[in-house]
Amino acid sequence: MPGFLANIEAIKGKGVDSVACISVNDAFVMGAWGKDQKTDGKILMLGDGSGEFTQAMGLPLDLSKNGLGVRSQRYAMVVNDGKIEQLFVEKPGAFEASTAENVLKHL
Amino acid sequence: MVKVGDKVPSATLRTMGAEGPKAISTEELFGPGKKVVAFALPGAFTPTCSAKHVPGFVSDFDKIKAKGVDTIACISVNDAFVMGAWGKDQKAGDKVVMLGDGAAEFTNAMGLAMDLTKNGMGVRSQRYAMIVQDGVIKDLFVEKPGAFEVSSAENVLKHL
Numbered sequence: 047m048p049g050f051l052a053n054i055e056a057i058k059g060k061g062v063d064s065v066a067c068i069s070v071n072d073a074f075v076m077g078a079w080g081k082d083q084k085t086d087g088k089i090l091m092l093g094d095g096s097g098e099f100t101q102a103m104g105l106p107l108d109l110s111k112n113g114l115g116v117r118s119q120r121y122a123m124v125v126n127d128g129k130i131e132q133l134f135v136e137k138p139g140a141f142e143a144s145t146a147e148n149v150l151k152h153l
Numbered sequence: 154m155v156k157v158g159d160k161v162p163s164a165t166l167r168t169m170g171a172e173g174p175k176a177i178s179t180e181e182l183f184g185p186g187k188k189v190v191a192f193a194l195p196g197a198f199t200p201t202c203s204a205k206h207v208p209g210f211v212s213d214f215d216k217i218k219a220k221g222v223d224t225i226a227c228i229s230v231n232d233a234f235v236m237g238a239w240g241k242d243q244k245a246g247d248k249v250v251m252l253g254d255g256a257a258e259f260t261n262a263m264g265l266a267m268d269l270t271k272n273g274m275g276v277r278s279q280r281y282a283m284i285v286q287d288g289v290i291k292d293l294f295v296e297k298p299g300a301f302e303v304s305s306a307e308n309v310l311k312h313l
Contacts, residue, residue: 072274074198075235082238096270110256113167113174114232115275 047083049146054088057146060153066090070097070106070117094118105135122149154264159290162262166228166252169237177252179259183288188221190313192282192304193228193260195267196274197239201301202229206280207243209306214248217306220313226250230257230277254278265295282309 050057050065057065065088069076072095080091100106100118107119122144124132132152134143142148155162161183167174183189192210194202210217210225217225225248229236232255240251260266260278267279282304284292292312294303302308 070275071231071235072196072199074196075231078198078238078242093273095272095274097275098270098273110258113165113176113253113255113258115230115256 047085047089050089051083051085053146053150056150057153060150062153064090066092068092068094068099068118070094070100070115120144124149124152154295155290155293157290157293160288161285161290162259164254164259164262166254166259167233167236168250168252169233169240174233174253180288182224182226182250182252183285185287187223187285187287189224189226189285190217190222190282190309191226191228191285192280192309193263193265193278194280195229195269195277197229197231197235198242201280203239203243205301206304207239207245207249211243211245211248213306213310216310217313220310222313224250226252228252228254228259228278230254230260230275267298280304284309284312 054065067089071093073093076091076093085091094100097106097116105119105121107117109115109117119135121135123130134148136144161179164179165176167176194206196202207227227249231253233253236251236253245251254260257266257276265279265281267277269277279295281295283290294308296304
C-alpha cells in the first residue's frame with residue numbers, strides 16, 4: 047500500500063485513471079484501513095467481503111487454518127478498457143511482481 | 154444453536170499480540186474456574202458495533218468486573234489484525250479482549266452464523282452476548298436481526 051501511495055503521481059503520469067486496492071474485507075474495514083494508511087482518496091479502497099470478485103478472478107487463497115478464512119492471493123494488474131493487459135501474481139509469501147515499482151515498469 | 158446449559162464449543166480464536174496474531178482456545182478462554190462475559194457482533198468498524206456495543210462494555214468494565222467476571226471478550230468474524238486495529242480505535246485497552254474468528258469456526262460451532270454474502274460481507278456472526286461460568290453457558294442473549302437490546306452491557310449486568 048505505501049508503495050502505490052508514494053508512486054501515485056508517477057502512475058497517474060502514465061495515463062492511469064484509478065489505482066484500486068482490493069481485499070476480502072468489508073467496506074467498513076477497508077474504509078478504516080484507508081484512513082489509517084492516509085490514502086486520502088488517492089487509492090480506491092474496495093472491499094470484496096464475500097470473495098465474489100476474488101473467486102471470479104480465480105485467485106482466492108484459503109487461510110482458514112490461520113483463522114483468516116478465504117482471502118485473496120497477492121497480485122496486481124493493469125486493466126485497460128476492461129481488459130487485463132498485465133497480471134502479476136505473487137508466489138506464496140512473496141512481494142515482488144505486484145509492487146508499485148514493478149507495475150510502473152509495465153505501464 | 155447452543156442453549157443455556159451447554160458447554161461452549163471448542164474452537165480456536167485469535168487475538169492480536171505484540172508479535173502478531175496469537176491463537177487462544179475456547180478451553181483457555183472460558184476454562185474451569187472462570188466467569189466470562191462474551192459478546193459477538195457482525196463486524197469491526199461497523200456503525201452499531203462501534204458506536205454502542207463495544208463502548209458499552211468498555212464503560213461498564215468496572216461494574217462488570219465487580220460482579221466477579223474474570224474476562225470480557227468481544228468476538229467477530231474478522232481477522233486478528235482487524236480486531237487489533239479496532240480495539241485500538243475503540244480504546245478497548247486491557248478491558249475488552251478483542252478476538253478474531255476470521256474463518257467463522259467458533260461462530261459456526263455456536264450455530265449463530267448469519268449470511269451477509271449479498272451485502273458483500275460474507276458469513277458473519279449474529280449479535281449476541283453470553284455469560285459463561287466454568288465453560289458452561291449460563292445466560293445467552295441473542296438479538297433479533299437489526300436489534301440492539303438484550304446483548305448490551307446494561308442488560309448483561311442485570312443478569313450477573
